[in-house]
Every structure is written in structure tokens, then in C-alpha cells.
Amino acid sequence: MGAEIPRSFIQVTVVLLLTAVIALIGQVIYNICFHPISKYPGPLLRAAFSLPALLENFAGSSVSNIHALHKQYGSVVRIAPDTLSFSTAQAWKVSDDINHARIRKLLSHAFSDVALKEQTSIVASHIDEFMRQVQMRSSANKKNKVDINAWFNYLAYDIIADLSFGEPLGALKHGQPSMYINEFFKACRTWPMIPLAHEFTLVNLLFRGLMKIPAVRKNQETTYLATMESVDKRMNNDNLERKDFMTYILHHNDKNVLSSAEIAGCTTVLVNGGGEAVASCLSATMFLLLKNPDIHARTMAEVRGLLNLEQTLDFEAVSRLVYLNAVVEESLRVCPPAPGNFARRTNIDTEIDGHVVPPDISVGVHQWSANHSLQNFYQPDQFVPERWLANAPPEYHNDIKGAMQPWSSGPRNCLGKRLAYMEIRMTLARLLWLFNMELSPESDGWLEKQTYNIIWNRTPLYIRVLPRDLSQQGSRPKAKMAFTSYKHTYPLENSNESTRLQNQHEVIKDAMGGLILAPIDLKSSPLRILDSGTADGTWIRDFAASVAPVQHNLYGTDLNPAEFPSDVPPGTVYQAQDVNQPWPQDWEGTFDLVHQRLVLVAAGPKQKDALLSLCGLVKPGGWIQLIEATNKLPDGCGPNMVAFVDLMKAIFVNLGADLDLAERMPEWLKEAGFVDVNFVDIATKMGATNPKTELAQRGVISSSIAANGLAQFGKNLPAGALTIPAEKLETLGSDLREELKEMGALYPLRVVWARKPL
Structure with missing residues (x-):
């Protein structure tokens, strides 16, 4: 007969379980009734537990879920016990901190007007290669079909890597994602597990076990070492004839404002964030253009009517394309590259959109909800570039344009947004000038199929690409x-x-x-x-x-x-x-x-x-x-x-x-x-x-x-x-x-x- 479990052990176990249950119930009651932000509207389940928010981030459904909550509860919603989501223009107020300001001040030199002009030729050379590859790949199959989303990825990451590391990743040249791009997208799929691991011991153990798998650890180490090697190589080569990001960072870092590790970290962030934002915007804009033939035709007429081929790679000339620029702005509104919250944590009582938010609360404007709110935009779910024109139709005069901040706002707005605009506008202008394009049937509902974790999980976007017949037109279309x-x-x-x-x-x-x-x-x-x-x-x-x-x-x-x-x-x-x-x-x-x-x-x-x-x-x-x-x-x-x-x-x-x-x-x-x-x-x-x-x-x-x-x-x-x-x-x-x-x-x-x- 087996040994009996001591009564004292059972009693202690019961007491511990009861204590845990009572503590959980107490925490739930506190979160719902007595928490400093308990007065804000939102589902009780979200007020009580952080699990719903963590799970939806992992599943990729946070964008649609939080948008639905804003529709139900209004412009401010409690989406987790210590988190508030806003959807108004007035909520775009962010604080700065000394460390962020220190890094930003140094990096700002790499994105100045002078730097932007010097970077134009680098950007243009990659766009030229992109056009060559798109034409070659589309003509290689009977349906003239290409996955333009994949090629936008190759273009955007090659450009930002060349500007950061001093050399491209080679994705455009080889027509396939580099190791860096592959590993970045793999990491993005696993990163949502990190908050879950912090909250739940079992998930933590599983996550740690995953990281110990030799193949996973080797991939991470290989990517990290390759990145550090690229950064070190560029930092030690200050004799390049052309000027890139590192030129300005090293030149203005004479007082060692940033350490080598910080420079490497910043460069990695620039590559990851810069490549993804541009590629995401290009894919969304291309889909929305081809999905709306009238808008596509007007944009194409403007590009072909006002520019010659050479001017499509002239940033100043492209910037004067009023309707194309309106198309890009509207695309950023309808499908922002970062549709979630630009979250920060309050450190003192902070007034946001008329609400005094206590310290240690996570707050942010939910981009998708702000951009698709009737409170901010007339016909918010329609793609209407005309709303951004100086002569916008009267029904759009009351749009609150400041609610849309795709590059964030204030001291933390994206330093590289002007570079991003350069890449986006020049790429679209050259595509529209060189090719006649249409959406492939299998991509008709492309936008609705996308999910979002920390980046958009973009699926293939197939389009038909046919070169323009310029034999009768010289460099301009017929009048x-x-x-x-x-x-x-x-x-x-x-x-x-x-x-x-x-x-x-x-x-x-x-x-x-x-x-x-x-x-x-x-x-x-x-x-x-x-x-x-x-x-x-x-x-x-x-x-x-x-x-x-x-x-x-x-x-x-x-x-x-x-x-x-x-x-x-x-x-x-x-x-x-x-x-x-x-x-x-x-x-x-x-x-x-x-x-x-x-x-x-x-x-x-x-x-x-x-x-x-x-x-x-x-x-x-x-x-x-x-x-x-x-x-x-x-x-x-x-x-x-x-x-x-x-x-x-x-x-x-x-x-x-x-x-x-x-x-x-x-x-x-x-x-x-x-x-x-x-x-x-x-x-x-x-x-x-x-x-x-x-x-x-x-x-x-x-x-x-x-x-x-x-x-x-x-x-x-x-x-x-x-x-x-x-x-x-x-x-x-x-x-x-x-x-x-x-x-x-x-x-x-x-x-x-x-x-x-x-």
C-alpha cells in the first residue's frame, strides 16, 4: 500500500490555492472598481485582465478589435487594466525624455535637407534597378504577373540598408529576400510572445525553451553577428565618396554622444522600421490605386502629363504632383503602416484630450481607429484623395486632418518621414510613368485579408504589369x-x-x-x-x-x-x-x-x-x-x-x-x-x-x-x-x-x- 500524502501538505496546498484565488479576485475587483483608470469605459473583461489584449496581439486581430471598441465606447477606451486607447487629434501629445532627445539630436543630421539631397542618387539607383526587375519578371510569364508586395520589400530594405550599412542587402539583384529580411519577419512573428511570457510562467518556460533550440539560437546569432559586422565595417570605412546615414552620425559624434553599441542599435532600428514602413505604404497605395480605376487614371494622367521620365526620379519635381501626393496621404490614412497605438507611459498626472490620466498608465492614439472615425473624417472608410487637396469638395472641409499622424507626432515623430516620402513618391511616379498596371483577380480583396502583430503580415499582392508603348509618343503622351x-x-x-x-x-x-x-x-x-x-x-x-x-x-x-x-x-x-x-x-x-x-x-x-x-x-x-x-x-x-x-x-x-x-x-x-x-x-x-x-x-x-x-x-x-x-x-x-x-x-x-x- 502506497504512502499517504501528509495531511499538512494538503492543507498547505489548499491554503496556497485559496490565497491565489482570493488574490486574483481581489486584483480583479481592484482593477474593475478601484484602479485609477476604472472610470474609463471599456469591456469588464479587459478592465479585469490583460490576457485579452495580449492574445489579440499574438493572433493579429488587435487592429479590428480595438477599432470595434472605439466604435462602441467612443474616443477613449480602456483596453487593458493599465492601458487607455484614444482616437482623437487632441490626444497626439507626447512627452520627451533626455535619453531619447540625446539620440534624436545626433540622428537628425542624417535626415537634414542637405543629407536628403545627397541621398537622392542612392535612392534613385535602387528604384531604377527595381523597375528593371519588375519589367523583366513580368515579361517572363504569359500573364505578365508579379507579386509587387515582395518587390516593394526588396526595394525598401535595399535602400535603407545601403543608406545605413553602406551597401544593399542584394534582395533586388537576386530577386529574393535576404537572410536579414527573412529573419526580421520571423522575429516579428515571435515578438508578440514576449509580453505573454512576462505575464504567464508557462508561456515564459515555453518561450525560453524555444530560444534554446539550436537551430533557432543559431539563426538569431547569425543574424546578430551579420548585422554587427555590417555596422562595424561601415563605421571603420569613413572614406566613401558618397554620403549616407553613417557619414553624418560619425561626423557629429565627435564627443562620443553615442557609443558604438548604441550606433549599431540605432542603425538596426532604422533598417527595420524604415524598410517596413515604406514597403507597407507602397503595397497599400498600389492596391488602393488599382482598386479604384478613376483615381488610378487621374494619378497616371498627372504623372505622365507633368513629368518626363527623368523627372520621375527628381524629388522636387515629384513633390509638386499635387494629386499623387494626395493619393499617398489618403493611403496612409486608410491603411497606415503602423495602425496600432504609439504607446507611452505617463510618469506624472497628464492631461490628454481633456482627461487627466494618472501616472504609470500606458496611453496612445490608435491609428486605425482615429483614421476611420466619423468624428474625424467624412466617409472614413472610403478612399478619397480629394479630401487632401486645397480645393477639396465641401463635404470634406470639416475633416480633422491632425487626427492622422502616420509618423507619430511631436518630439517622437519619425525622423525619416521625408526620406520615406521621397522613396514612396519617386517609386510610384516612375511606375505610373513606365507601366500600365491592373490588379490580378486573386488579389481583389487583398487589404481585407491582412493581419497585424507588430507589423502588417502582408500577403502576396499580384498585379499585371505591361510596359507603355512609347514608340508613337516620344517622351510624352498624345494630347x-x-x-x-x-x-x-x-x-x-x-x-x-x-x-x-x-x-x-x-x-x-x-x-x-x-x-x-x-x-x-x-x-x-x-x-x-x-x-x-x-x-x-x-x-x-x-x-x-x-x-x-x-x-x-x-x-x-x-x-x-x-x-x-x-x-x-x-x-x-x-x-x-x-x-x-x-x-x-x-x-x-x-x-x-x-x-x-x-x-x-x-x-x-x-x-x-x-x-x-x-x-x-x-x-x-x-x-x-x-x-x-x-x-x-x-x-x-x-x-x-x-x-x-x-x-x-x-x-x-x-x-x-x-x-x-x-x-x-x-x-x-x-x-x-x-x-x-x-x-x-x-x-x-x-x-x-x-x-x-x-x-x-x-x-x-x-x-x-x-x-x-x-x-x-x-x-x-x-x-x-x-x-x-x-x-x-x-x-x-x-x-x-x-x-x-x-x-x-x-x-x-x-x-x-x-x-x-x-
Whole structure:
């Protein structure tokens, strides 16, 4: 018969268990009822135990779970016994500490304006290699498919490693992740176990046992030694001709502000954080662009219309791409690289968003919840880059932009964010310039499938990549005729559009006797002048030459940026703009002269609204000059000229336009409060009616090209809308050309000008 367990041992065990249970119950009661943050809303289970928060971090479900809690409980939620999560802009207040400030001050030199310019060539060289690899890999399979997420990883880590260690990891060159990248992602999958190990003895034992497995320990040691070797090698090589992070760190560390170990640690953090943030943003932006074809098309048009190939790797040029930059900002809002809390611990009573939080409490703004909160953003779950534009639609004017801080805020904001923007913008611009891309069907729901531990566990993102056919285009896309209505834009492919515009310009200038009829002193100090509907900038260039040597500040806008000239002189700015959309707020009331020619008729039923918006751009004492067709041909015009004007009328009527626009403009300007309203009716002389041989020919060229372009549009008019025989569309351009050569025609325009009172 076996030995009996001593009664005293059983009694002691029972007492210990009861004590543990009582202590646990007491801790739970304290956490729920008496803890310094017990008054804050949140689930009781989370208030009582830290386990739910730890488990969701491990499982990768924290982002969606905490967002759901903010939806349920509001802008501040207790997500663990000693943790508060916020989702407001006012909560972005962080304290600094002496150690952090010491490190930050030294590292800041590596991210200065001077350093950024010197790093551009390094970044550009890797982006070039990335493009070469993407084109090669996509053309190597029949579906032209690549996992762009993997290649964004290779690019981002090669760049940041080259800037940190003095040499890349080789991921781009070999088309596969380096040992460093592999081990980093493995570590990210195990790191969420560390908080669990601190809380629970069993997990601690399992974790320690895992770390003792020879293969695991060897991988960790190999990665650590390889990293230290790279850092030591770079620190001991201060003779590089180029300048990278270490150049500035070593140069400004003459007083040994940082030890060698601290430099190595900081460099590792830079590589891990910098590579992951950029790659994550690029993948999310690419998905969101390709998932939204209209936004993709507008972004692509801006890039291809405003830049040549070389400028896509010019950070200053890319930074001027207003819509692309809005796309990047909106991507950072919809899917931030770090969607969780930028947590810190309070050390004194701290006021956060009106709440006094006691010491030793973990606090932070939950990025995903702040970015997707109706309290901060209108339509928070929609991808709307327009909300970041200066001329954002009115419904987005109340967005609290400060709630979104993807790089953190205050003294702890990311030092490398400008470098990140450089990499992101230049990579996207070059991709959009070089390739036509579309989302592969298997990646249609890519964003919804992602989970998050301490980084996004990004799955493959497959896209189709086809190089652009530039054989017919040189370095720029074909110009297009573009019409806008209140809902739609209608581009017409027309390879001769620039030729038409330049010839039309000369004919109209001749009929007017100049460019400006408004009595404005153009020889005075530099004026701010806008040409709305500038197309290829012909009017701006001619105007600038006519007032030389005086140099004015000239702005040209157009619906179709593909027409903008690539060679832009100093003092001239071109920007994509639809006359039916709000203008940049900082343009309101700033222009001495606003000029617009043959554009309002294409604004559809909102012609008057578009005119009034233009009026808002004029400064007190400034002038506006508008030119539109009267659409009333004089007697004696040939049948092809009549058919041409009838076709034009049918198109504009279909867009909802008022054909009496020219006659109404003076009245509308008076309604807008303008004074000194004047107009003159002129007739452009085309073909045989113009005694000047060169101008006669110009009129023939511009009219016949326009007829060919409008004929394309006429073919798509609804049944019954076309007012000329359909078969006439095929020959209208050539028939009109011959008719104008033989008998010419007069085409009437009205020029209206007015002044905004002081």
C-alpha cells in the first residue's frame, strides 16, 4: 500500500490555492472598481485582465478589435487594466525624455535637407534597378504577373540598408529576400510572445525553451553577428565618396554622444522600421490605386502629363504632383503602416484630450481607429484623395486632418518621414510613368485579408504589369481634346491637338488685335495672371513674350495635364484643374487677371457656376477676360462649315450646355458684382476670307483638325442627338478643309471683360 500524502501538505496546498484565488479576485475587483483608470469605459473583461489584449496581439486581430471598441465606447477606451486607447487629434501629445532627445539630436543630421539631397542618387539607383526587375519578371510569364508586395520589400530594405550599412542587402539583384529580411519577419512573428511570457510562467518556460533550440539560437546569432559586422565595417570605412546615414552620425559624434553599441542599435532600428514602413505604404497605395480605376487614371494622367521620365526620379519635381501626393496621404490614412497605438507611459498626472490620466498608465492614439472615425473624417472608410487637396469638395472641409499622424507626432515623430516620402513618391511616379498596371483577380480583396502583430503580415499582392508603348509618343503622351460636364470628362484622342491649338491661337489673336482687351497695365510690377484652360500653354508663352522684359507670375490650368509643356520656365506654374471643381482655397482673390478662352461652353449645365468660381479668383481691382463662341454663323457660310457648327452645338447640348452662353456672360459678371463690364463681337477669318496668307492657312488647319476630333465624339452621341447625317462624320474634316480653302468662313466670337471693384 502506497504512502499517504501528509495531511499538512494538503492543507498547505489548499491554503496556497485559496490565497491565489482570493488574490486574483481581489486584483480583479481592484482593477474593475478601484484602479485609477476604472472610470474609463471599456469591456469588464479587459478592465479585469490583460490576457485579452495580449492574445489579440499574438493572433493579429488587435487592429479590428480595438477599432470595434472605439466604435462602441467612443474616443477613449480602456483596453487593458493599465492601458487607455484614444482616437482623437487632441490626444497626439507626447512627452520627451533626455535619453531619447540625446539620440534624436545626433540622428537628425542624417535626415537634414542637405543629407536628403545627397541621398537622392542612392535612392534613385535602387528604384531604377527595381523597375528593371519588375519589367523583366513580368515579361517572363504569359500573364505578365508579379507579386509587387515582395518587390516593394526588396526595394525598401535595399535602400535603407545601403543608406545605413553602406551597401544593399542584394534582395533586388537576386530577386529574393535576404537572410536579414527573412529573419526580421520571423522575429516579428515571435515578438508578440514576449509580453505573454512576462505575464504567464508557462508561456515564459515555453518561450525560453524555444530560444534554446539550436537551430533557432543559431539563426538569431547569425543574424546578430551579420548585422554587427555590417555596422562595424561601415563605421571603420569613413572614406566613401558618397554620403549616407553613417557619414553624418560619425561626423557629429565627435564627443562620443553615442557609443558604438548604441550606433549599431540605432542603425538596426532604422533598417527595420524604415524598410517596413515604406514597403507597407507602397503595397497599400498600389492596391488602393488599382482598386479604384478613376483615381488610378487621374494619378497616371498627372504623372505622365507633368513629368518626363527623368523627372520621375527628381524629388522636387515629384513633390509638386499635387494629386499623387494626395493619393499617398489618403493611403496612409486608410491603411497606415503602423495602425496600432504609439504607446507611452505617463510618469506624472497628464492631461490628454481633456482627461487627466494618472501616472504609470500606458496611453496612445490608435491609428486605425482615429483614421476611420466619423468624428474625424467624412466617409472614413472610403478612399478619397480629394479630401487632401486645397480645393477639396465641401463635404470634406470639416475633416480633422491632425487626427492622422502616420509618423507619430511631436518630439517622437519619425525622423525619416521625408526620406520615406521621397522613396514612396519617386517609386510610384516612375511606375505610373513606365507601366500600365491592373490588379490580378486573386488579389481583389487583398487589404481585407491582412493581419497585424507588430507589423502588417502582408500577403502576396499580384498585379499585371505591361510596359507603355512609347514608340508613337516620344517622351510624352498624345494630347487630347477634353470636354467636361458636371459628371463626366470626355477625352478625345487627337495626335494633332497641339497643332490645332497653336493655329487657333494665332487666328483669334489676329481677330482681337492682341491678347488682352481689358485695360490693365501689363508693364507694371509683376502681376499674378491665370490662364484657365491653357492646354499646351500657347497663350501663356505668347503673353510672356509680349510683355518682356517684365516677368509676371503665370499660372496655367487645364482638365487634361497631358497637354502641359515639359519645359516650364521660372515663374510659370501648370496645374490640373476642372472648371467645375472647387479651385485651390489659397488662390481665392489673388489674381490680377484671369483669362479664359472657349472653355465655359464645355462646363455643361454648370456654366454660370464655373464663371462665378472664376470671379472668386480675381483680386479687388483685378480683371477677368472671357472669350466664347456665339454659335451664330453669318449668312453665306458653306454647307460643311454649317455642318461643323451644327455638330458642335449637338455635342454641347448633349453635355447640358447653354448655347447662348456668350450673350449671358456680361449679365452674369454684373450679378457677381463686377463693374466696367464691356464686350466686343469679333469674327475669326478662316481660309479664303483672310487676306493674310499664313493666317488663312492657320484657320483651315485648326478648323479641319477640330472637325476630325469632334466627329469622333459625334459617333458616340445618343440616338436622335446627332443633327447631321451620320455618314458625314467620316469626311467632315477633309470636306471642311477644301471648302475653307475655296470660299473661307467667318466664325463669330464674343470677348467680355470686367473689373472687380476695390
